[in-house]
Amino acid sequence: MKVTIIGGGVIGLCTAYYLRKAGYEVTVIDRNDITTGCSFGNMGYISPSHFIPLATPGIIRQGLKWMMSSSSPFYIKPRLNLDLIRWGMTFRNSATKKHVEESAPHLNNLLQLSRELMNDFKRALPESFSMIEKGCWMLYKTEKTGEHEKHLAEQAHAFGLKTIMCSPQQVQEYETEVEVNVAGGILYLDDCHIDTAKFMRILYSYLQKEGIKFWVNTEVTGFEKSNGRVTGIITDKAELPCDELIIANGSWLGNISKLLGIKMLMQPGKGYSVVYNDLEKNLQYPSILVDDRTATTPIDRWLRIGGTMELSGHNDNILPKRVEAIYNAFKKYYPAMNIPAPDINKAWLGYRPVTPDGMPYIGRHSKYSNLLYAGGHAMLGVSAAAGTGRLMEEIISHKPPAIPLGAFRPDRFG
Template identity: 50%
Template sequence: MAQSNHTIIVGGGIIGLCCAYYLHKNKQAVTVIDRTEITDNCSFGNMGYFSPSHFMPLARPGIITEGLLHLFNSKSPFYIKPRLNKELLQWAWHFKRNARSKRALQNAVHLNDILQLSRSLINEVRKDIGDDFKMEEKGCFMLCRTSSGLQHEEKLMSMAEQFGLQVEKLSRQKVQKMEEHVETNVIGAIWFKDDCHIHPGMFMHSLKKYLSENGVQFILNEEVSAFEKNENKVTAVITQNQKLETGHVIIAAGSWLAQVAKLLHTHILLQPGKGYSHTYEEVEKNILYPAILVEGRCAITPWQHRLRIGGTMEFSGMNHEILMRRMQGIYQNIKMYYPGLQITMPEQENVWCGLRPVSPDGLPYIGKMPGFDNVVIAGGHAMLGISQCTGTGLLVSQIIQNKPTEMNIHPFRVNRF
């Protein structure tokens, strides 16, 4: 007999774990199933930003031209591998529609709402589970090397102010003064002061440990391959080893979301967007602030003596193949913005890659699966899964408990395409 207050979560990335956290806080019984050990999914090697500053979705004006410009550049930060694939063509059509100015601005409002909700919640989570994940609240720089880059960021700055964010324009000298240990080479920056950063791998370990110690069950190295249903309810989740009866299901399978939803005959538009990173474990003279390199379209995050560099958005299908030319592109950009940084080009075996689950409009999918009363979808957070994890977890737990949601989730509905 399925317990009505028992929830099974398919996928133990940051989204699945945050859903588990808020359900557990509301005294719900939870089981997380993952086909891996949960030691290295997309939620581990990312840059760790909680970024209210990133309210402009990926699908925005200018992005298509940028993609076309970079089509034949193997070091480029944005790339769509051209191929005849029905899913990709459908996704690209909706992506193009949503990249129009009016639509992107509408989507930015909704993205801002969930980003700000999540940002406020992470402080509570830190207080609750303890800060073993190096959270620092010093904001994030948008570093610019060109006047057009800086002008573009200034436009975003005034939008950010309308959203109530604290932002400051920094001169070249001010940036250098704040980055006192490392020579920089920029013409200025915009400093988004509300952003914070964490160490994502440590956050994943802390959350998983906290949940395990507090009664959340984990079933690892088992893949969910089918569901049993009765009319408009899923009654059991099936893996290669067992059948588990359940009251509710949350599908939080990251880039595999569409595949898992297909098991319930639901079509979700999603593409994996590959990104790369490398972590230097000991940098003697390190930078102090995380930063986005605006024209270089890559990012850098310090945690005391540790340093991570990363970036690229490569739509080349479901694979973890590492193209070193892209990592080289990231490394060269970092050296251009920070000529004083004493780092070397990483070896291939030390380069990490992860697949971001990218929806066509840059908004997540959060809501009930159409046709099912007890299945909730939580995914498609693209390049902002960390930044939206706490908000998503809270909203999903409210949906499961039939409570009013903290914010309007209609823009995130599953059947919007």
């Protein structure tokens, strides 16, 4: 059977991996060359700790406060855009305690499955992609945030995750090279991190050798449909037939769905990151700087810092103040670390695929019998890629899925 995947980001490639392993003939179409896109410059966390969906009570009030500041970690470009309005209304309706209580166990299932399945990639890929399995800090600056983080850690324990709660002195004992200025921290031991660009390159090269066909620099521009099935994929190069079609094109998932007559709620959530090389002193652990929504990823002498969430559509503008804010946040937590202010021209940007309830779309869509979605993972694309890929294979092979899929239904918004 021929399976075609649109999108060669981390979700598309991990899905291709599991389908090929199960014996399918797989084609991946990507309009770029699989070395760009959101899956390359992200923080590389594989984080079971992130089981709370983005839409939570209080986030709208906090978001509105942040909107007032040009250097805050969140921004919505005000504009009259129907997709954004529909997305925003659904987000508002989803940001409830009930939604969080119902969704967290499902996200936890997906994240823990994916964390476990990263071992498949460690075994299969011919080179190391620098997977570092020592945990990730949630570092906080205020006691109020600390209380909230401790409450989350208790929920994490209920899901079987292991944490260590630390005083500022204890955090410092872990960070042997760099001074840390925090009110405390929680180390999530099940989290790990990878060099995400390296992972993508090694996986891409492995999949090519395994016989997966890649149509790169090829844009999907339309579809042939007949009798409730998608029968052909129209690209700017040629037309392809397909038996099963998986849409995995990240933050552009809403745009491509319109070509199928389907309205999928999706907004690109732009984020930035900056890299420092050859550091004499570096962090020992990755960290989320909770009060400032900034993240750090150290690997040996290399460090990436990143963050911000801008809902401003797909435009490749970099807002210097927000990149500087990532650096300034970093300096608040690691004041003595000697890294220069970022060169804005070298900052990386990526578009997180953000759904309005913070849950990805994984499964078959009811409009066409051979149409599946794998996308909308927002800040969890790397964390959940392995599990998503495996679930796609199970659905196509008519196997019972490893975890219940109801919460991820792609047509849940009608």
